[in-house]
Amino acid sequence: MHALRLCKEEAQSKRHLSVERIADRMGVTHDSLYKWLATGRMPGILLPAYELACGCHYASEWLAASSGRLVVPMPTGRKAEGSELLDMNSSCAAALQLLTTFYATPQKADAEATLAALRQHLEQVAFHHHNVAQYATPELEF
Known part of the structure; x- marks a missing residue:
């Protein structure tokens, strides 16, 4: 729940997005998003869209870490020197x-x-x- 709120706060401070605009970018209603933020029970299928709209990955990183997994960002690829x-x-x-x-x-x-x-x-x-x-x-x- 805390990771979802951190994503929302980052979207608000760095991208100047309201909860309504985040919900619009996710394709859900703002009422649903408010409910998920309050309960911490966002459907997993919507997590990538939420993080894309917010511009951060706190929730998925928390999920991985809570399962004992290490998160390593995948590079885009280029020839190595x-x-x-x-x-x-x-x-x-x-x-x-x-x-x-x-x-x-x-x-x-x-x-x-x-x-x-x-x-x-x-x-x-x-x-x-x-x-x-x-x-x-x-x-x-x-």
């Missing part, structure tokens, strides 16, 4: 070093730095994963 591959290798080494320290002495390790390093490495891997997948199934050019 050699330096990016070296950066990915370096970030992997840094993340593994922090992870090794964490498991050896968790009370002395910096958990936030370890998480940040792991997230950075996962985002870099996701970029290359997407590029390889796109190569296997190319998009048609118009």
Whole structure:
């Protein structure tokens, strides 16, 4: 429920959208949207439309995190430079070093730095994963 309200507040502050305009962009009535925001029980099928209208993804990120999942934004894809591959290798080494320290002495390790390093490495891997997948199934050019 809090994540839905945060999306609404961001839409209001950054996009200057009222609840009525968000509902209009979703194709629902404002009364329904007010009810869902009050109860936190928005139909799951409408969540992507709501987040698109609001311009943020707090609700879907909360759903993933509450299920123990890590959310990594999928990149749009482009050719990687050699330096990016070296950066990915370096970030992997840094993340593994922090992870090794964490498991050896968790009370002395910096958990936030370890998480940040792991997230950075996962985002870099996701970029290359997407590029390889796109190569296997190319998009048609118009």
